[in-house]
Amino acid sequence: MATLRKAVLFTARHSKLCNFASSKNLSTTAVVSYWNKDWKPGPIPNTPEERAAAAKKYGLRPEDYDLLTEGELGDYPNLPLVAKSWKNPWEDYDIPGDKRNFGEPIHPDNDIIGQDLWDPNADGRFTYWQSLFRALMIGGGFLTAYLLLRPYPFFLPEMPKQYPFNDLYLERGGDPEKEPSIKHYTFTPKC
């Protein structure tokens, strides 16, 4: 029974991890997820048969398969370095966020051509003059509110502090002859 329970728990945990890892591939953020040794590129193909096999492995036609000149990545194909923003946005991709189909090999410099990078030549959501105008509007709005409300400041109403002995009249050097009688109400209940 214990073995069964352990197996169920393991499967549950394992499947969750798998789901998570597969969803992680969608994200462009660097994350810590496991790496499979089968994804490692194979040795450099020399014969036409090996080239055809390698092209098939990466889902390419043998005519399209071109080897990377550096040779550091083994049989990894030399894919065209085209920014993602140039790919058709209306195509029905498997992974629309990346404009990529399932199993489609990605370029080694994928992080450079990815669409989450800001294209300096693209227009933003707002033009420069729009955003400048709005920034000035908001800053000016705060300033206007500040200036309009300036004559009406917030304050807590308070009275001068009350002291015993007729507000310390004698202690403050008052004339004993003219000592006034000041009564402060203390609101202490009579017992």
Place this chain on the structure above:
Amino acid sequence: MLLFFTSLMMACGWGFMLMGGQTMILELELMSVSSTNFSIMLIVDKINLSFSMVVTLIAGSVFTFAHKYMEEDHNSDRFLWILMAFVISMNLLTFSGSIFFLLLGWDGLGITSFALIIYYQSFESLSAGFQTLMVNRLGDALISCVYSSSFVLVGQFSFISLSDNFISVGLVLMLSVAALTKSAQYPFSSWLPAAMAAPTPVSALVHSSTLVTAGIYLIIRLSYNVPLSEEVKSMLLFTGAITCLLGGWAATYENDIKKIIALSTLSQLGVMVFSLGLGFPGLALFHLYTHALFKALLFLAAGNMLMATYGSQDIRLMGGIGMAMPFTIIMFNVSSLCLVGAPFLSAFYSKHVILGKMVMSSLNLSSMVIMFVATMMTAKYVSRSLKAISWNKPTSSIMAVSSNFYTSFPVTILGIGGIVSGKFLSMIDLGNLELAYIPSLWGNIINIITLGGITLGLIRGAQVLSNHYLSSMFFLPPSLVSSKASAFSSKEMSSLDYGWLEPSFSAKNYHSKFGSVLSDIGVWPQKQSFFMAGLILAFTLVFVTSSYF
């Protein structure tokens, strides 16, 4: 070690100056033209000794941390030397008694901070560093103006010579605007979030506790010699309140942990400037100390987390990181609660009192309303990031990092500082102890606003809302830093990037949409959160009743 020793020495000097109530002025004459002396002038009193104590203490901790954090870097020696040059120029600025000598430390800060921001050499960090340099240049130009006009009009450079006449008021106004550029206040605040391209130890030392407070320190130093005029005060009141609001509000839309902390620094700097505008420079200085300690702690805790996540800074992917590093997450919680002004932690004695003083004083209604909204926003982004990081279920398989002396010692030192410094500093120097006599109704209103912010953060949580007005700090960075704004200067500048605004500016924001799905994994409350709910309830009770103490 040397820095810790210096800090201890400064603490002794501070105690000595407090007991004697003295001020020492050392002047070393370099040359004199006619009757004007060009001299190196040092002022040693309780303000700059205590400031230098805090700076060197944080610097010591950050150097210890950087030893571990930068160990795999090829140029870590160069990094440490630039950081050391920064600390030295900070101390020059602190002890300077004249504008002539101030310029040395001020420019030293500008140059070293630029060198530190572009330390990781990438296009993004270069543009961030350039942005910082340009904004700081504005302040440098103003200080140069003050320098030349004090030479022509006053005939000497010391702060003591500034008195309450017409010329001095103008000079103080210019110096205050220069200080606002250094402290990233409202129209100049776009560089601080961008400067997070620097390594985390730099963010902990430079962009939370020292460089950005240099401007505030300058205004405090001036205000002890010249009473700030009404115009300067209302300018500070206005900019401080708006900076506090926009920092807090933009932080509620941010998912990058370092940027959240940077924006919260912006918001707290706004609080300090606001308190200067209210006319409480002592309180601003006190908040500067407590804030420096707990913000450096927050950055170091975040740096520890970044080491565990291999550089991923997204809070949505950091859920449950406390399982791997419980001590760090405790310290992260402590410093985040400091940020809210939680009872009996350090900022309770400074930030909460500033809010109390605000109610007590007579001030512009709009500033007060803005400050209340900003307080709510502060509580909101703090609870939001805490929920995503420490109260969430694990969202990614995070490797445990073996904590060692170099990572845990500085966090411990600053953690002690963050917890006790409020009480401790107000006990040692009674000048820090300010009391706000306000009706309990208003005390409760402040607390309820804070609690409302916390609740809002918990409800809305880590969901990604996109509101371009608010997340871009009221359109500030796109207006100041844009290809159009700088197109006239050079063609290369047209490729300046938007830095932390990038996701908002991409045509289709798939990244954020996906992120909101991801963050729904750990929606609060969860089944296991009864204990947490009880804890929050207890905390709430303490918070509400704290106004009666």
